[in-house]
Amino acid sequence: MLALLEFKDAIGDDPAGVLSSWNKTTPFCRWNGVKCGRREHRVTALELAGQNLTGRLAAASLGNLSYLHLLDLSGNRFSGQIPRLNSLRKLLVLNLSNNSLDGVIPDTLTNCSRLRQLDLSVNGLQGQIPLGIGLLSELSDLVLSLNSLSGHIPSELGKLSKLSLLELNYNMISGEIPRALFNLSSLQILGLEMNSLGKSLPSNIRYALPNLQWLYLGDNMFQGNIPASLGNISRLHLIDLSENNFSGRIPSSLGKLSNLTYLKLEQNSLEASSSQSWDFLSALANCTTLRFLSLAWNELAGTIPNSVGSLSVNLQYLLLNTNNLSGHIPSNMGNLQQLTQLDLSYNNLKGKMPPSLGNLQRLVSFNLSNNNLQGDIPSKFGDLQQLVWLNLGNNYLHGEVPSSVANLQQLVLLDLSHNNLSGKVPRSLGNLPKLRQLDLSHNNFGGKIPSSLANLRQLSRLDLSYNSLKGFYA
Incomplete structure (x- = not known):
């Protein structure tokens, strides 16, 4: 009880009042976040995740909870360094993720020899990964992502024969993946993205x-x-x-x-x-x-x-943009009817846009810009009623904008710029209630600007430049 009260005294702010039950009149085994063993009134778990608690973690208070099996203080605002928890020899789970801890990972964690899960992610930890972590033979989960760790991945991690989850992503770790790591036959998840690893x-x-x-x-x-x-x-x-x-x-x-x-x-x-x-x-x-x-x-x-x-048939995202693709768009791409995003932009594709792409009625984002596409905009594109983003700019499209575009009631961006489109700016564009960006520049549109565009209350960008528009609003 005294150890827990000392922990409470170090708390700077408890906005949810989660520690209000921590007083001498209430048995400590009934305090919020505290669990005790059935046979002995010993604290076996301290779970205070996501309570926005502030303060520093004192080794004296936590270190005296020698029967702890689980310590979860994740999702708070604790600062300072990770205390030396070398007396917690029964600890199985340590989760200090999503705090503001800094300094290095203490070597003394290796004294927690029964540790199975260690999560120190989303903090400000620096320095290298301690070599001694390789001595935690029971460790199955090691998560150190989203810190500022540097140095190399220690080959000693290859000794963790029970390791199934290793996440070191979003750090500043360099060098090669040690060959010993590829001996971990139990590994199921390997996360090393956003580092400086090579070879x-x-x-x-x-x-x-x-x-x-x-x-x-x-x-x-x-x-x-x-x-x-x-x-x-x-x-x-x-x-x-x-x-x-x-x-x-x-x-x-x-x-x-x-x-x-x-x-x-x-x-x-x-x-x-x-x-x-x-x-x-x-x-x-x-x-x-x-x-x-x-x-x-x-x-x-x-x-x-x-x-x-x-x-x-389950494909939802197909991104082939910014390559050197040429030739025609295959018409059977319209078979991928679960697609929500299709991006073929910045290639050298030519020919007409196949009307079969209008079968992709789940599309939310559709980008064919910066190609050499020709012909009309298929009226069947009006069937893409889930579209939020449609970009056909920087091609050689001609003809008029089909009236079916007015069916795209979810559209936020419509970019048809830098083409050879002609005819009048469709009045029906004013019926797109969510439109925020409309770019029809660098085409051959003529006639008057339709007054219906004044209905586009969400519009933040409108570009009609480099056309043949004339007169007053119609």
């Missing part, structure tokens, strides 16, 4: 991490080829290798991942030009649960294969 991945990664389900390596400096053996880790659900320096072909072996739901390979130097180098796309058709596919910002070239229309 290539091992070619035999399938044998090293057979139970891996989530692989986050985005925004680092990895290079070389994507290992083909990645396709043999049958439990993989999620792969994020974006914003690195990967090059070469995308391995078609990824098509063997029957559980794959998320594949993010954008912002690399991946290549495809010949039909053979596009085999990966037809292979991905076997990934029937795939919902997210981003290959944007790479060096993919040539025509988009017709196999794109055979991708998972």
Whole structure:
């Protein structure tokens, strides 16, 4: 009781009054957030997550709770350094995440030899990951993400044979992934994104991490080829290798991942030009649960294969923008009827926009801008009634804007600029109640500006420049 009261005395602010029951007239085992063992009146758990408590964590108070199994102070505003908790030898779970703690991770945590879950994420911790963490042989979850940790990943982590979750993302860690880490056959989630890690991945990664389900390596400096053996880790659900320096072909072996739901390979130097180098796309058709596919910002070239229309019927995001794609948009892309975002912008696509794209009636964001597309805007695009964002700018489109555009009642942005569109500015555009940005500039629109545009109460940007408009509002 005295230890808990000392902890309470160090609290600077308790806005929810969660500690109001902490007084000598109430048995401490009935205090908010306190749990005791059944046989002995010893505190076994202290759970005060998400209470906006402020203050510093005193080692003297917490360190005297020697029967603690669980300490969860996450989601508060505690500051200062992590206290030395070396006397908590029965501790199984330590969660100090989402606070304002700083300083280094104390080496004395290694004395908590029974620790199974350690979460210090979303703080301001600095310095290196202590080598001694590798001595916590019972550790299954290690989460140190969203701090300012630096240095290398200690190879000693490879000794944690029970580790299933390792998240070190959003830090300043550099160097290579230690080879010892690839001996962790129990690992299911590996999160290392947003660091400065580099070098290539091992070619035999399938044998090293057979139970891996989530692989986050985005925004680092990895290079070389994507290992083909990645396709043999049958439990993989999620792969994020974006914003690195990967090059070469995308391995078609990824098509063997029957559980794959998320594949993010954008912002690399991946290549495809010949039909053979596009085999990966037809292979991905076997990934029937795939919902997210981003290959944007790479060096993919040539025509988009017709196999794109055979991708998972569950696909919701397809991002192929900012590549070197040419040729026509395959009409069977209209088969992907669960798509909510389609982005083919900043390529060299040509020909007409296939009307079949009007079948994608769940689309929220549709971007075909900065291509060489020609022909009319298909009136069937008016069926895309969930659209919030429609950008067809910087192409060679001609003809009039179809009146069916007025059906897009959810539209917030409409960009048709830098085309060869003609006729009058449709009066029906004034019936789009949520429109905030309307850009019709650099076209051949004539006649008067329709007064119906005054109905666009949400409009914050209107550009009608470089047309042939004349007269007063009509």
